[in-house]
Amino acid sequence: MEKENTYEMTLQRVINWLDRNGKSNTKIRRVVDMVLNHDTSFDRAVFIANREADVNDQVAKEEI
Numbered sequence: 001m002e003k004e005n006t007y008e009m010t011l012q013r014v015i016n017w018l019d020r021n022g023k024s025n026t027k028i029r030r031v032v033d034m035v036l037n038h039d040t041s042f043d044r045a046v047f048i049a050n051r052e053a054d055v056n057d058q059v060a061k062e063e064i
Helices: 003-020 027-037 042-063
Strands: none
Touching: 003 027, 027 042
């Protein structure tokens, strides 16, 4: 099996595990999804996930 296929299969299993264990709405889940499904670099995915979390936090504060 090619190394790239091994990486993809591993990321798919990580996503499945996160979803089964109530971690589907987390930054790490978002990072893995972006790398696997959207061909995003790890650094870019972390940056985006952090920005999304900041926006979500701000929206939550405004709703209070």
